Amino acid sequence: MAEGRTRVTIWNEHRHERHERDEPEVADIYPTGIHGALTEAIEDDETEVRTATLDDPDHGLSEEVLKATDVLVWWAHIAHDEVPNKLVERVHERVLDGMGFIALHSAHFSKIFKRLMGTTCDLKWRHDDRERLWVVSPGHPIAEGIGEYIELEEEMYGEPFDVPPPEELVFVSWFGGGEVFRSGCCYTRGRGRVFYFRPGHEENPSYHHPDIRRVLRNAVRWAAPTPGADPVHGNTQPLEKS
């Protein structure tokens, strides 16, 4: 980490809200892009935020950028296939090496999240529902400062969510249509921490909600790498010879 500040890279495919003419209702909600709203949510004295999008050179994620990233935040929906497999492998290696990774909303279907989970990550969905996002681990650092639940107008995601059982489950959503969903899932992969957080459909203003912003900041703090032992692998000699 650079001088105690967490270096965050926010990656957004930037398709729905790229041009006002394409999807004006999304551009109205996120005039500076979803990555712009996420930056406002996450940036504070403890973080250094940069943004990257699919259309940037190297898709904004050169080796240098990844090396200088402590936590990578990923929003994507309609352009998962445009992310080259080589880049997916590069991000995957960085996570195993200790970089934190936060997958948001429809990033459940991104190549990198599926690679990290090893499952289809499929789910069921429906637009325009009421969501009550319950805190089910009140002592967890990602839920710090949040009340019993957060209520949102959102897209519905329903179980079964085809992911490995989370190591820690922080949020469970209930929807007006009766479905439930594991909305805040923690994993470790190698030395890296991974968090999946459900809200953030592009037609709903969830990333302007103060509690959602708080969760995002908490999640970045949780996912940031902490110093540990240096791993030793490969052929080795007995520690002591008598």
Ligand code: ZN
């Ligand atoms: Zn969505």
